[in-house]
Amino acid sequence: MDIVLQQLVNGLTLGSVYGLIAIGYTMVYGIIGMINFAHGDVYMVSAYITAIAIALLTFFGIESFPIIIIGTLFLTVAVTGAYGWVIERIAYRPLRNSSRLSVLISAIGMSLILQNYVQLSQGANQQGVPTLLTGAIRFTVGDGFVQITYMKLLILFISLLGMGVLTYVIQKTKLGRMCRATQQDRKMASILGIDTDKVISTVFVIGAMMAALAGVLVTLDYGAFDFYVGFIIGIKAFTAAVLGGIGSLPGAMLGGLILGLSEALFAGLISSDYKDVFSFSLLVLILIIRPSGLLGKPEVEKV
Amino acid sequence: MSQSVGINFKKSSIDALVAGFLALILFGPIVGVLLDGYGFSAEFGRVAWMVAIVVVGRFVMSCFFQTEKGVAMAFRYANNDEGATVLSPNHKSKMVWIIPLVILVGLLVPFVASKYVLTVVILGLIYVLLGLGLNIVVGLAGLLDLGFVGFYAIGAYGLALGYENLGLGFWSMLPIAALLAAFAGAILGFPVLRMHGDYLAIVTLGFGEIIRLILTNWASFTHGPNGVSAPLPTLFGLEFKRRSKDGETFHEFFNLPYDSAYKYMFIYLILFAVVWAVLFIKHRLVKMPIGRAWEALREDEVACRSLGLNHVLVKLSAFMLGASTGGLAGVFFATYQGFVNPSSFTFFESALILAIVVLGGMGSTLGVVIAAFCLTVLPEMLREFAEYRVLMFGILMVVMMIWKPRGIVRVTRTGFAARKGAVK
Amino acid sequence: MSQENILKVENLVMHFGGIKALNDVTFDIKRGSVSALIGPNGAGKTTVFNCLTGFYKATGGKIVLSAAGKETSIIKVLGEPFQVSDFFSPIAFFGRLKYKMFGGSHLVNRAGLSRTFQNIRLFKEMSVVENLLVAQHMRVNRSLISGILNTKAYQKSEEEALERVFYWLGVVDLVDSANRLAGELSYGQQRRLEIARAMCTNPEIVCLDEPAAGLNPSETEALTKMIRVLRDEHNTTVLLIEHDMGMVMDISDYIVVLDHGEVIAKGGPDDIKNNPKVIAAYLGAEEDEEVTL
Known part of the structure; x- marks a missing residue:
């Protein structure tokens, strides 16, 4: 019983992180109909920047936890956002009118470039960050107990905040209206005077920023990372996006939570060695049973 | 716009400065601050170099695209309309002369080359096989398969585990591994191939990784990261070892001194024959109804369905044939190494094979063969640049897709002589 | 019937x-x-x-x-x-x-039943003849073995398919463009080729x-x-x-x-x-x- 509850708590935080990364996939897919293969590696880059930001801030003698976390978040989100913009500019924009296959391959190339670039500049070894926030709340359940660390609470809080802000931006602001218009019909939007190239860039930047949030939170919680972490988490976040219905923003968040919870339960109750196999099988199953996902609209083929 | 002649240096300078600023933001933290435990060491020199390269590069590019030549080039790129060429019906290919020559040279290689060169060439041929397999899937059928290494692993582990558990040797595993890989391709492909093409890419990406995870974690069967040893091929029962438990060995039978080069020579000759067989089959397939259907499907799936083609099964056939070629290559890899472990089957391997196909040109057989040798033999020669290999592949993929998405070798299509029409 | x-x-x-x-x-x-x-x-x-x-x-x-x-x-x-x-x-x-x-x-x-499309859907990177050959996919000899070995039966089936191709090219007046890429044809020619392609599946x-x-x-x-x-x-x-x-x-x-x-x-x-x-x-x-x- 206590294991189940503990795994539910872990799954909730894991799921909110998946949700954050899935937003990047789902928004890019919604707007240009492409899977951004380099997105997992954007997350990886943000993990490195997190560690660098913490190292820099402590070097300059800052020791108060709130300042470090806010500073790290700010730096990481800003720099990762710039990465998102540049990736779109180099690997996607020149291929706007090419075949889908070309864009996919170029995105794969970008993903390789990012991995190798980080590996070459930071070395292949695993890196880490010091534990900054300790302590936990404990509840006694039966014979055992359930533990919620403060870090997990922070993850939940910040990811919910991030999703909330993003939902507000997309639903209520002019920028969000432009994004939604471009998603509906790119040609028409550009006829109405929307700079669709700029909107697409913005979407890449937003996606990268959300991945950066996830990168900071996971790195602070988990501590260790290497240049390869983006790969598996990228596939899982994509699974979350498909589960929720690719192209749908609330779907990405919902899909992330469901995937995180079910994966945590699988890992806790059945086998943690095969939890990645589980998530992947889930992806194939969704594609067979309901390719449009939970909240997505079924695709109507244009003949 | 009449003032197109003359370079606006002010604009170029601004371009260069913006690019430099951006490069500073991007490279600053990752390149400039080298993590070292929880501390760091500053490496500002590297950042300065990279930013300088970006600034100068952007400036030169900006200036170049304002010259007449640059404008012409940009225009050519914008109208990038490089289709295929249809050959005239009575076109005679020069290959009729080149192929026998290549076969002759190829047969001589094992007897003149040193053992080291031979092993490099074997590796090159294995990648030719892999490239041909993936070329059917990506180049002809237009399906992006990012888990090709999974089928390669199935072939390699098939040989090693088949030998260990069932006592099957090289010759029986060669066809079985091809079938196994094709079967795995069918299981994976059938549910996914009816979807949008992008899903296939990510599902195969996951598949490659899952195969590796299972090979690593299922220690009781696969021995985990320690790997399994794989048998050598035999020549009519003669083994290529120094000593054989049962029966004679090759060097004893022919009264030769033992030399480990014999086994590589033998592997090379089998591999050489298999590569030619696959080349021939692929050459025929392209001209056959199934090959035409693959290409048609790449061009327009909806139209194919309106013509009575079952798009799922046609795609599946390409996927399975590609997978089985990957399985064959895996068997050769295992026997050549004498040993397999999961670290040979990472995503980078898939990326390398994809790079071969991309560089060689989708659908072009000759291009793939050349690219396979370039991308496997060159890194062997230039060992000191080994760590830049993946970076190069990545850049290659992006640049090729922007510059020449159909590859360097121009695709040609068969022409047909006109004849009297008839309906029966 | x-x-x-x-x-x-x-x-x-x-x-x-x-x-x-x-x-x-x-x-x-x-x-x-x-x-x-x-x-x-x-x-x-x-x-x-x-x-x-x-x-x-x-x-x-x-x-x-x-x-x-x-x-x-x-x-x-x-x-x-x-x-x-x-x-x-x-x-x-x-x-x-x-x-x-x-x-x-x-x-x-x-x-x-076969059809054409409002916005023409040809296989643009394939030749005109190949477009019509693809349409006969269900009628030709599709055996992998006989195709790879290039058997008599296979050659005969391909030859018949080509004869049908040139018959229909004659009907839609495209014989001269047989060895061009479908994407290079003019709009009217593409419309006609699409009709020929639909007819090659032998519809009722x-x-x-x-x-x-x-x-x-x-x-x-x-x-x-x-x-x-x-x-x-x-x-x-x-x-x-x-x-x-x-x-x-x-x-x-x-x-x-x-x-x-x-x-x-x-x-x-x-x-x-x-x-x-x-x-x-x-x-x-x-x-x-x-x-x-």
């Missing part, structure tokens, strides 16, 4: 989400006729077409194609959802499972989606002749969507008029010309106003 009607459409209904694109459409197409489906823009003509050819799965109703010696229910071959009763009857279950797994619009073509009924769109008057006239050849020399039933009223009235034996997803009139060209409902639908005019089509 004794059956008089090659295609029977009964109570066809098609909804996209909440939008009712088709509302109870019923008509029959006679074997060997040239029939036209007309109506103002947005009347649902292309939706009917896509339902007939299996690209949309109709929400309700029946479409029965009597060709190739059997009756085919077009909605069934696309794969219907499972019913509760299926789980008690294995035969029905496996029948449905078969169409769920292997069904799809390609089966409609194999049942004897061919559905042409706006074949005259974008053609000049002389090309339209040539097209009219070609359609007559299809009907008279090949016994093919032709169903077309067209906006060029002159051509429709000239060529059709039977016309179905759609408006707002419903059939408002059907009959011969003369009936339709004088049908007040049709005139009203096209011009939004009062019924007593004088309008000539």
Whole structure:
């Protein structure tokens, strides 16, 4: 019983992180109909920047936890956002009118470039960050107990905040209206005077920023990372996006939570060695049973 | 716009400065601050170099695209309309002369080359096989398969585990591994191939990784990261070892001194024959109804369905044939190494094979063969640049897709002589 | 075939989400006729077409194609959802499972119906001949073994396929362009090639989606002749969507008029010309106003 509850708590935080990364996939897919293969590696880059930001801030003698976390978040989100913009500019924009296959391959190339670039500049070894926030709340359940660390609470809080802000931006602001218009019909939007190239860039930047949030939170919680972490988490976040219905923003968040919870339960109750196999099988199953996902609209083929 | 002649240096300078600023933001933290435990060491020199390269590069590019030549080039790129060429019906290919020559040279290689060169060439041929397999899937059928290494692993582990558990040797595993890989391709492909093409890419990406995870974690069967040893091929029962438990060995039978080069020579000759067989089959397939259907499907799936083609099964056939070629290559890899472990089957391997196909040109057989040798033999020669290999592949993929998405070798299509029409 | 009607459409209904694109459409197409489906823009003509050819799965109703010696229910071959009763009857279950797994619009073509597209869909990077060879995929020798070994039977089958290709190229007047890429052809040539490609699948009924769109008057006239050849020399039933009223009235034996997803009139060209409902639908005019089509 206590294991189940503990795994539910872990799954909730894991799921909110998946949700954050899935937003990047789902928004890019919604707007240009492409899977951004380099997105997992954007997350990886943000993990490195997190560690660098913490190292820099402590070097300059800052020791108060709130300042470090806010500073790290700010730096990481800003720099990762710039990465998102540049990736779109180099690997996607020149291929706007090419075949889908070309864009996919170029995105794969970008993903390789990012991995190798980080590996070459930071070395292949695993890196880490010091534990900054300790302590936990404990509840006694039966014979055992359930533990919620403060870090997990922070993850939940910040990811919910991030999703909330993003939902507000997309639903209520002019920028969000432009994004939604471009998603509906790119040609028409550009006829109405929307700079669709700029909107697409913005979407890449937003996606990268959300991945950066996830990168900071996971790195602070988990501590260790290497240049390869983006790969598996990228596939899982994509699974979350498909589960929720690719192209749908609330779907990405919902899909992330469901995937995180079910994966945590699988890992806790059945086998943690095969939890990645589980998530992947889930992806194939969704594609067979309901390719449009939970909240997505079924695709109507244009003949 | 009449003032197109003359370079606006002010604009170029601004371009260069913006690019430099951006490069500073991007490279600053990752390149400039080298993590070292929880501390760091500053490496500002590297950042300065990279930013300088970006600034100068952007400036030169900006200036170049304002010259007449640059404008012409940009225009050519914008109208990038490089289709295929249809050959005239009575076109005679020069290959009729080149192929026998290549076969002759190829047969001589094992007897003149040193053992080291031979092993490099074997590796090159294995990648030719892999490239041909993936070329059917990506180049002809237009399906992006990012888990090709999974089928390669199935072939390699098939040989090693088949030998260990069932006592099957090289010759029986060669066809079985091809079938196994094709079967795995069918299981994976059938549910996914009816979807949008992008899903296939990510599902195969996951598949490659899952195969590796299972090979690593299922220690009781696969021995985990320690790997399994794989048998050598035999020549009519003669083994290529120094000593054989049962029966004679090759060097004893022919009264030769033992030399480990014999086994590589033998592997090379089998591999050489298999590569030619696959080349021939692929050459025929392209001209056959199934090959035409693959290409048609790449061009327009909806139209194919309106013509009575079952798009799922046609795609599946390409996927399975590609997978089985990957399985064959895996068997050769295992026997050549004498040993397999999961670290040979990472995503980078898939990326390398994809790079071969991309560089060689989708659908072009000759291009793939050349690219396979370039991308496997060159890194062997230039060992000191080994760590830049993946970076190069990545850049290659992006640049090729922007510059020449159909590859360097121009695709040609068969022409047909006109004849009297008839309906029966 | 004794059956008089090659295609029977009964109570066809098609909804996209909440939008009712088709509302109870019923008509029959006679074997060997040239029939036209007309109506103002947005009347649902292309939706009917896509339902007939299996690209949309109709929400309700029946479409029965009597060709190739059997009756085919077009909605069934696309794969219907499972019913509760299926789980008690294995035969029905496996029948449905078969169409769920292997069904799809390609089966409609194999049942004897082929089509062209409003926005031309050729294999642009393949040659003209290859376009027509792909269309014969189901008729040629597809055995992998005999193809790789290049056996006599395989060569004969390919030769026959090429003869058919050049026959149809002759009909659509494209023999000179046989070895060009399909994407390089002019617009009119591409339209004709698409019709030839549809005919290469040996259909009993061919559905042409706006074949005259974008053609000049002389090309339209040539097209009219070609359609007559299809009907008279090949016994093919032709169903077309067209906006060029002159051509429709000239060529059709039977016309179905759609408006707002419903059939408002059907009959011969003369009936339709004088049908007040049709005139009203096209011009939004009062019924007593004088309008000539």
